[in-house]
Amino acid sequence: MTKSALKQLLHGDRLATAAGAHNPLTAALVEEAGFDVVWASGLEISASMGVPDANVLSVTECLSTAAAMAARVGIPVLADCDSGFGGITNVIHMVQDYEAAGIAGVCIEDKTFPKLNSFVAGPQQLVPIEDFAGKIAAAVASRRSADFVVVARIEAFIAGHGLEEALRRARAYELAGADALLVHSKLAVPDEVVAFCDHYTGDVPVVAVPTTYASTTMDELHAAGVSLAIYANQGLRSAIASTRETFAAILRHGCASAVESRLVPLSDVFGLQGTARMLEAEKRFEQVGRGVAAQVDADLAFDWAAAHAG
Structure with missing residues (x-):
């Protein structure tokens, strides 16, 4: 599946779905379950390394993890890139590196760097609209292909602002060239997201x-006007609970x-690792090698015989 598949999903007639992952194994489980997109979750990647979701990890660490996911699955990987790992120059290099690694798109949010996870009680500070619009414009201008998706994440509701601010930022980010808008909310009901969709007049x-x-x-999300729903952290949370x-x-x-009955068999693990494919490939190419060696021996024997004939 090509990177263009993500853009097609965003503009499809049905609700596309994504689920969070933090390594190639969980990305494979996302694909196996039938989700359309892997969300290379900043929260999950940080948690898997035992550090807070607050830009503790470097762009190199996040990129290497997302790239490994993209290499493992056949569905698009959309990478959570926080606030872009810095300023405009950081965003430019980030987009170029992520696109070159085979990732289908990146999502950056309009909070200050370093960011704090949106659900953590603490300072949730937005950058000025003009600053983030500049980041979006830089991201779009830096990609090699229009198929590489740039998602602008609006944190106005998270930071305690209202609908008007969210819509102002949506308009600005669309004008800057964003391919999609992620509107985030921490309410227990979808009212803010639904209100945004009802009043958003962009394209x-x-x-x-x-x-x-x-x-x-x-x-309900699809009826409200949402194109992609991201189940960003449920896999990680369920894994922690069961472990x-x-x-x-x-x-x-x-x-x-006492726990064997609720565990997957090791054969399932081997299947996810691609062990059978590995063994089949080794067997096939060992046979090729033996055939090549036998042909060389036969050719040399023929040449020797021809040279000493008569």
């Missing part, structure tokens, strides 16, 4: 992240048999 697709308003259905339960049960029972 670019809207993306939502139904983390806190988890009971809102995909059909805690498994480890506690092993210690409680004094053996691992």
Whole structure:
């Protein structure tokens, strides 16, 4: 699947879906489940390395993880790139590097650098509209192909501003060239997102992240005007819960048999690793090597015989 698939999904007739991942294995599970897009989640990648989601990791660390995901799956990878890892120059290099790595698009948010995760109680400060519009324009101008998607993430609601500010920023970012607008909210209901969609008169697709308003259905999001729904962290959170339960049960029972019935078999792990493909490839090319060696021996023997004939 080409990078253009992400842009096609954003402009499709149905709601496209993405799920968060933090390494190639979880990206493979996203694809296996049937999601359209892998979200290379900043929260998940940070958490997997045991650090806060606050730009502690470098762009190199985030890029290498997202690139490994893109190399593993056949569906587009949309990378969460926080506030662009710095200023305009950082954004330019970030876009060039991510596009070259085979990633389908990047999402950057209009908060200050370093950012703080949107759901953490703490300072959520926005940059001036003109500053972020400059970042979006730089990102769009720096890509080699128009198929590489630049998503502008609007944090107005997260920072305590109202609908008017969110719409002002949406208009500015669209004019700057954004391919899609992600409108973020931490309410337990989708009211802010729905209000944004109702009043937004622009032409670019809207993306939502139904983390806190988890009971809102995909059909409801699509009806509101959302083009892509990102389930950004549910995989990580479920993995933490099940791993805690498994480890506690092993210690409680004094053996691992108590948890075996709810674990996937090792054959499932080997399948996700591509072990069978590896072994088949080794066997096939070992046979090729033996054939080449035999042909060389036969050719040399013929040449020797011809040279000494008579």
